[in-house]
Amino acid sequence: xxxxxxxxxxFWAILWDYLTTVDHKKLGNMYIAAGAFFFVLGxxxxxxxxIQLAKPENDFISAGLYNEMITMHGTTMIFFAAMPILxxxxxxxxxxxxxxRDVAFPFLNSLGFWLxxxxxxxxxxxxxxxxxxxxxxxxxxxLSIQSPGHGMDFYILGLQLSGAGTLxxxxxxxxxxxxxxxxxxxYMRMPLFTWTTFVASILILFAFPALTVGLFLLMFDRLxxxxxxxxxxxxxxxxxxxxxxxxxxxxxxxxxxxAFGIFSEIIPVFSRKRLFGYTSMVFAxxxxxxxxxxxxxxxxxxxxxxxxxxxxxxxxxxxxxxPTGIKIFNWLATLWGGSxxxxxxxxxxxxxxxxxxxxxxxxxxxxxxxADYQYHDTYFVIAHFHYVIVGGVxxxxxxxxxxxxxxxxxxxxxxxxxxxxxxxxxxxxxxxFFIQHFLGLMGMPRRYWVFLEGQGLDTGNMISTVGAFLMGxxxxxxxxxxxxxxxxxxxxxxDPWGDGRSLEWSISSPPKEYNFKQLPLVRGxxxxxxxxxxxxxxxxxxxxxxxxxxxxxxxLPLIMTIGFFIASFGFIYQVDNNLWLIALFGGMAIALGSxxxxxxxxxxxxxxxxxxxxxxxx
Amino acid sequence: MSQEHTLDPNNLPKDPAKSTLEGxxxxxxxxxxxxxxxxxxxxxxxxxxxxxxxxxxxPTSQDLFGLELVFIMTILLLTSSLTSVYAIYHMKNxxxxxMQLWFGIxxxxxxxxxxxxxxxxxxxxxxxxxxxRSSAFGSAFYTLVGFHGGHVVFGLSWLIALMxxxxxxxxxxxxxxxxxxxxxxxxxxxxxxxxxxxxxxxMGMVS
Numbered sequence: 001x002x003x004x005x006x007x008x009x010x011f012w013a014i015l016w017d018y019l020t021t022v023d024h025k026k027l028g029n030m031y032i033a034a035g036a037f038f039f040v041l042g043x044x045x046x047x048x049x050x051i052q053l054a055k056p057e058n059d060f061i062s063a064g065l066y067n068e069m070i071t072m073h074g075t076t077m078i079f080f081a082a083m084p085i086l087x088x089x090x091x092x093x094x095x096x097x098x099x100x101r102d103v104a105f106p107f108l109n110s111l112g113f114w115l116x117x118x119x120x121x122x123x124x125x126x127x128x129x130x131x132x133x134x135x136x137x138x139x140x141x142x143l144s145i146q147s148p149g150h151g152m153d154f155y156i157l158g159l160q161l162s163g164a165g166t167l168x169x170x171x172x173x174x175x176x177x178x179x180x181x182x183x184x185x186x187y188m189r190m191p192l193f194t195w196t197t198f199v200a201s202i203l204i205l206f207a208f209p210a211l212t213v214g215l216f217l218l219m220f221d222r223l224x225x226x227x228x229x230x231x232x233x234x235x236x237x238x239x240x241x242x243x244x245x246x247x248x249x250x251x252x253x254x255x256x257x258x259a260f261g262i263f264s265e266i267i268p269v270f271s272r273k274r275l276f277g278y279t280s281m282v283f284a285x286x287x288x289x290x291x292x293x294x295x296x297x298x299x300x301x302x303x304x305x306x307x308x309x310x311x312x313x314x315x316x317x318x319x320x321x322x323p324t325g326i327k328i329f330n331w332l333a334t335l336w337g338g339s340x341x342x343x344x345x346x347x348x349x350x351x352x353x354x355x356x357x358x359x360x361x362x363x364x365x366x367x368x369x370x371a372d373y374q375y376h377d378t379y380f381v382i383a384h385f386h387y388v389i390v391g392g393v394x395x396x397x398x399x400x401x402x403x404x405x406x407x408x409x410x411x412x413x414x415x416x417x418x419x420x421x422x423x424x425x426x427x428x429x430x431x432x433f434f435i436q437h438f439l440g441l442m443g444m445p446r447r448y449w450v451f452l453e454g455q456g457l458d459t460g461n462m463i464s465t466v467g468a469f470l471m472g473x474x475x476x477x478x479x480x481x482x483x484x485x486x487x488x489x490x491x492x493x494x495d496p497w498g499d500g501r502s503l504e505w506s507i508s509s510p511p512k513e514y515n516f517k518q519l520p521l522v523r524g525x526x527x528x529x530x531x532x533x534x535x536x537x538x539x540x541x542x543x544x545x546x547x548x549x550x551x552x553x554x555x556l557p558l559i560m561t562i563g564f565f566i567a568s569f570g571f572i573y574q575v576d577n578n579l580w581l582i583a584l585f586g587g588m589a590i591a592l593g594s595x596x597x598x599x600x601x602x603x604x605x606x607x608x609x610x611x612x613x614x615x616x617x618x
Numbered sequence: 619m620s621q622e623h624t625l626d627p628n629n630l631p632k633d634p635a636k637s638t639l640e641g642x643x644x645x646x647x648x649x650x651x652x653x654x655x656x657x658x659x660x661x662x663x664x665x666x667x668x669x670x671x672x673x674x675x676x677p678t679s680q681d682l683f684g685l686e687l688v689f690i691m692t693i694l695l696l697t698s699s700l701t702s703v704y705a706i707y708h709m710k711n712x713x714x715x716x717m718q719l720w721f722g723i724x725x726x727x728x729x730x731x732x733x734x735x736x737x738x739x740x741x742x743x744x745x746x747x748x749x750x751r752s753s754a755f756g757s758a759f760y761t762l763v764g765f766h767g768g769h770v771v772f773g774l775s776w777l778i779a780l781m782x783x784x785x786x787x788x789x790x791x792x793x794x795x796x797x798x799x800x801x802x803x804x805x806x807x808x809x810x811x812x813x814x815x816x817x818x819x820x821m822g823m824v825s
Contacts, residue, residue, distance in 0.1 A: 104643040171650045175643050205654045213661035216761070226750055226757035227674070228665065234672025234754035239665055246661070599776075600783050602792060 020553035022106035023513055027113050028092025029408060032401075034117050035084035041124065042076035043475060045069050050432075050468040053461050056453035066449040067134035068151065072123075074137030075155065078251070079162055080120040082389070085397050086258040087116075087169050090197045092408055094173060096504035096511060097191045099182025099520045101548065104175035105168075107598070111557035112165040112172070118565045119162025126154035136447065138244055141229035141237040145221050150572050156219045157568040161561075163208050163215070170204030173197055182503070183542040184522035188282070191502040191526075192275060195282050196261030199289045200254045206293070207250035214243035223575055238303060245296035253292040256388065257285060259396025260327060263349045266403050267331050269499050270346040271338025274526055277330040284323035284330075291320045301369050302376045310369040317367035324360055328353060344418030348399035351426050352391060359387025362437065377447070380440025386433045398425075398478070406496040410509045411489035417481035421474045428470025435460045435467075501526035506539045514548045517613055545614060547607045554603070556594045563591030630712060634794035641795030648799040652806045659810050662765060663817060666758040670822065674753035677746045679822030688819045691734045692811065695770075698727035699808040702801045709797055714788045717797070721781055724804070728774050735767050759818070766814055769807050776800055 009017070021027065048069050052060045061069065095103055103109050126132045133155035135144040144152050177198045181190070190198075218240065220226040227233035229240060268275045275281065297305060297313040331353060340346070362384040366372055375381060398421075406412045439460045444451060451457050495505040503520060504511075506528045518541035524530050531539055570584025631637035636645055670679060705720035739760070742748040750760045777800055784793045 105647060167654060171647055171654070174650050175647045178646060179639070179642055205650055206657050209654045209658035210661050213658055213665070217665065220750075220757065220761065224750070226761070227752075227754045228669070228757050230754065232674070233752075234669065234674040235757075236668055236672070236754065239668055243661055243665075596779060599779060599796075604792075 017553070019558055020110075020555045022102075022110045022551050022553055024091050024095050024103045024106065024109060025408070025511060025513075025515075027109055028088045028090075030113055031084045031088030031091060031116070032408070034113075034120070035081050035088060038076050038080035038084070038120055039082075040475075040479075042073050042081050043472065045073035045076065047468055047472055049073060050465040052449070053451070054465040055462065056458055057450050063449040064131075064134065067136075067447075068132040070447060071133045071136050071139075071155070072127075075123065075133070075159070076120075077389075078137065078255070079159060080116070080123070082255050082393050082397070083166065084116055084120075086200075086255065086393075087166070089193075089262070089397075089400055089404065090169075090173055090200075090258065093404060093504055094194050094197045095176060095180070096407070096507065096515060097194045097502050098177060098180065098185050099503050099516060099522060100176060100180040101515045101519075102551065103172050104179060105172045106551040107554060107557065107603075108168045108172050110554070111560060112168040114557050114561035115165030115168070115564070116162045118561050119158045119160070119165065121158075122161060122565065122568060123154055123158030126151050126158075129154070138248070139218065139240075140244075141218065141221070141240040142231070144218060144240075145229050153219075153222060153572040156215050156222070157571060160212065160215050160219070161564060161568065163211055166204055167208045167212075170201040170208070173201040174205065177201075182516075182519045182522055185527075186522075188279070189522055189525045189527070191261075192264035192278070192281055192285075193258070193261035193502075196257040196264075196285055199285045200257045203250045203254045203257070203289055203292065207247045207254065210243050211247035214240055214247065217243070219571070223571060238300075241300050241303065242296070245299045246293075248299065249296040250289075250292045252385075252388070253289055255393045256396075257288065259352075259393045259400075260285070262396045262400040262403070263331060263352060264327075265502065266345050266349045266399055267334050268526075269403075269497055269501055270341045270343065270349075271335050272341075272499055273334055273338040274501075274529075275330070276333035276336075277326070278525060280326055281330055284326040287323040288320060291316060291323070295320065298367055298372075301372045307369075314367050314369045318364050321360060321364050328357060328360075343402070343415055344413065344422060345399050345402035347419060347422045347426075348395045348402065351422065352395040352399070355387060355391030355395065355426075355429070358434075359384060359391050362387065375440065377445055378440035379436040379444045379446055382446050383433045383436035383440060386436075390429055390433070398422075401478075403497075404504075405485070406492035406509045407504055408510060409486070410492055411485050412492050412496050413485050414481050414489070417477055417484065421477035421481060423474075424470050424477060425474030428467045428472075428474055431467025432464050432471060433467070435463050439464070495528075499529075501529040503527055503539065506531070512616065514550065514608055514613075517548075517616070518543050518545055545610055547610050548613065549605055549607055551605045552603055554598075556598050560591050560594040560598075563587045563589070563594065567591065631791070633710060634712070634789060634791055635706075635709070635798030636795070638791050638795070641791065641798075644795045644799050645802075648802050652802065655806060659762075659765070659813070662758075662762040663813065666762045666818065669754040669758040672754035674755075676753045676756065677742075677748045679755070679759075679818075682742055682746060682748060683819050683822050685819065685823060687734060687738055688815060691731055691738075692815050694727050694731040694734070695808055695811050698724045698731070699805050701727065702804050706798060706801050709789060709794060712789055717789070718781060718785070721777060721797070725774060725777050725781070728770055728777075728804075732767065732770055732774070735763070735770075739764075763814060763818065766807065766810055769810070773800070773804055773807055776803070 018026065018030065048061060049066070052058050052066055091103070091109065095101070123133075129150065131149045131151045133139070133147070133151040135147045135152055139152065139155060177190070177194060217226075217228040221228050221230065227235045229235045229237045231237070264275055264281060295313055295316045297309060298317045301310050301313075342350070362380070366375055366381065366384055402413055402418055439457055442456055444457050451461065492509045494508055496509065497505070500506075503522070506520065507515060520527065520539035521542035523540070528539065564587060567584050567587025570580050570582070570587055573580035574584055636642050701720050701724045705717045705724060708716040708720060748756055750756055780793070780796055780800060787793065
C-alpha cells in the first residue's frame with residue numbers, strides 16, 4: 001500500500017498491521033528497532049561496569065550484581081543487539097539487492113522475528129524475577145550448573161528461543177538467494193552484502209545447532225537432573241566449552257561478515273569506483289567462513305588439550321589473517337584514486353579500517369599459543385574482541401544505518417549530527433579500549449569486580465571509563481539525529497547518494513510493498529550503475545507489468561511464539577512447583593496447535609492486480 | 619508468480635512436488651534444515667562418545683544392550699523409509715490411493731518402531747534401574763536416542779496430519795510438496811538411526 005493509505009489508518013490498525021506483517025521490509029525495520037533497544041540496554045550495562053571500575057576498590061555495585069552486569073552485557077550485545085540489527089539489514093536490503101519481491105518464506109521470517117524478540121524479553125525479565133544470569137556470557141559449566149536461582153535458566157531458554165528464530169532466518173536467506181534472484185542476476189553479479197548474507201547464513205545454519213545442543217545439555221542438567229557436567233556421575237564440563245565455541249567462533253564471523261559486506265557496498269559508492277577485487281572478496285569471504293569453523297579451540301588454549309591440538313588450532317587461527325588481509329587491501333585499493341566523498345557513512349567505514357586492523361593484529365598475537373597463556377583471561381582479550389566487534393561490527397552497523405536509512409525510512413539522516421556522533425564515538429572507543437591492552441599486559445584479569453590501589457592500574461581504568469562515556473554521548477547524538485530526521489528530515493528520492501550502484505537504489509525510498517513493479521533485467525555487476533552509465537534513468541524491465549502474487553499476513557507466528565514463551569516459564573518453574581507443568585504443556589499446546597493450524601489451513605496469498613499497478617507511479 | 623493450484627489432467631507437471639515456486643522453496647529449505655539437523659545430531663553423537671564409558675558404577679552398555687530388539691527396530695525403520703519411497707513414486711504418477719496406502723504402511727512401521735523404543739527404555743529403567751539421571755552415560759544415551767525418538771514422533775504426527783487433511787482432496791500442487799518434504803525428513807531420521815545403530819549399539823556391544 002502507498003504511504004498515504006497507511007497514514008489514514010488508526011493506531012490499532014497500524015499495530016495489527018505490524019503484529020501480523022510478513023513483509024520483509026517491515027520485519028527488517030522491526031529487527032533494527034528491537035536490536036537498537038537492546039543495544040541501549042547493553043550500553044547502559046557497559047557504563048555501569050565502567051563506573052564500577054573507574055577507581056580502585058569501588059563499591060558502586062556489589063560483586064554479585066557486577067557478575068550479572070557482565071553476563072547480561074555480553075549476552076545482550078551479541079545475541080540481541082548486533083545480530084538482530086544485522087539480520088534486520090539482511091531482511092530489508094538483501095531481497096532488494098537481488099531484485100526479489102520478498103523472501104522465500106515470509107511466514108517463517110515473521111516467526112523468526114517474534115522468537116528473537118521474545119527470547120530477548122525472556123532473558124531480560126530475569127532482572128525482575130529473582131536476578132539475572134551471572135555465569136558470564138560463555139556460561140561455562142560447572143559454574144553455570146551451580147549458579148543459584150533461576151538467572152541461568154532464563155539465559156538458557158531466552159537463547160534457545162532466539163536461536164531457533166535465527167536458524168529460521170538463516171535458512172530463509174539461503175533459499176531466497178538461491179531461488180529468487182532476478183533475471184540476469186548470476187551469483188558472481190551479486191552485491192557483496194548479498195554474498196556476505198549468504199555466507200553468514202551458511203554459518204548460522206551449521207553453527208547454531210551446536211549452541212542448541214549445548215543449551216539442551218545445560219537445561220537438562222539444571223532442570224531435569226541429568227549428569228552431563230556433573231563430575232560425580234562421570235560428567236565432563238569441557239564438553240560445554242567445545243559445544244559453546246564450535247558455535248561461538250563461527251558466531252563472530254556471523255557478525256563480522258555482514259559488516260564487511262556493508263563496507264564493501266559503501267566504499268565503492270562514495271569512491272565512485274567499482275569494488276576492487278570483487279572475485280577475491282567473494283573468495284575471501286568463503287575462506288574466512290571455512291576457516292572460522294576450524295579454530296574454535298583457540299578459546300580453550302589454557303584448558304590443557306595438549307600441545308598438538310593447540311598447535312593445529314594456532315596455525316588455523318593465524319591463517320584467517322590472510323583472507324581478512326585480502327579484504328583490507330581490496331578496500332584500500334578501492335579508495336585509491338577514487339573520487340571520494342566523506343560523509344557519515346564513509347567516516348564510519350574509514351574509521352573501521354585501522355580500528356579493525358588493530359583488532360586483527362591482536363588476534364594473531366592471541367593465536368600464538370605460548371603467548372596466550374600470558375594474555376588469557378586478562379583485559380588484553382577484552383581489548384582485542386572489542387576492537388573487532390565494536391571497531392568492526394558496530395562501526396559497520398552505524399555505517400549501514402547512515403547509508404541505508406533513506407532506503408529504509410525515506411529520509412536522509414542529518415550529516416552534521418552524524419559527524420558529531422562519529423567523532424565522539426570513535427575517540428571514545430579508542431580511549432576505552434586501547435589502554436585496556438596495556439592493563440591486560442600488566443596483569444589485570446577480566447571479570448573481576450574490583451582492583452587494588454597502587455598497582456599501576458588506576459589511571460588506565462579511569463581513562464577507559466571516560467572513553468566509555470564519550471561513546472555513550474556519541475550514541476546519544478545518533479539517537480537525537482534519528483528523532484530529528486524523523487520529524488524534520490526531507491524526503492529522499494530513489495537514489496539519494498546519486499551514485500548508487502546496486503538494485504535497491506533503482507526503486508522508491510521506502511520501496512513499495514511489492515518492491516519491483518516489473519522484475520529488473522540485470523546486465524552485469526553493479527546493474528543500476530550500468531544503466532545510469534548508458535543514460536537510462538531506470539532499470540530495464542525483464543517482464544511486462546503483470547499481477548503480483550503476495551503472501552497474506554498472519555497472527556499465527558506471534559501466537560506460536562507466545563506459546564513457546566509460556567512453555568519456557570513452565571520449564572523453568574516446574575522445578576519449584578509441579579503446577580507449572582500446566583504452563584509447560586499449555587504453552588506447548590498453543591505453539592503446536594498454531595503450527596497445526598498453519599499446516600491444515602491453505603493460504604494461497606492474494607494478487608495485486610495489473611490494473612492497480614499501472615495506476616501507481618514509480 | 620501466479621500459480622495454478624488445481625491440476626489440469628491433460629497437462630500434468632512431471633514432478634508435482636517441485637513444479638511451483640513454493641514447492642521449490644520448500645524442497646530446498648528442507649535440505650538446508652537437514653544440514654542444520656546433521657550438526658545437531660553430530661553434537662549429540664560427540665557428547666555420547668565422550669561420555670559412553672562414564673557409567674559411575676551403574677550398568678554399562680554391554681550389560682544393557684541386546685541386539686535382537688535393536689535389529690528388529692532397525693528393520694522396521696529401514697523398511698518404512700523404503701515404503702515412503704514407494705509412496706513418493708506413486709505421487710509422481712498421480713496415483714493418490716496407492717500413495718496413501720504406502721504412506722499408511724510407513725506410518726504403521728514408524729509406530730511399531732516407536733513402540734519397541736518405548737519398550738526398550740521401559741526395560742532399561744525397570745529391569746536395570748538405568749535412567750536419565752543415573753550416570754553421565756545414562757544422560758547421554760537417553761538424550762541422543764530420545765532426540766531421535768522425538769523426531770520420529772514429530773514425523774509421524776506430520777505424516778498423519780497430512781494424510782488425514784488431504785484424504786478427500788487427492789494430490790494437488792499445494793500438498794505434493796508437503797508430502798515430498800515429509801519423505802525427505804523421514805529418510806533423514808532413518809539415516810540418523812543407522813548411525814545410532816552403529817555407534818551406540820554395535821560399538822557398545824564390542825568395546
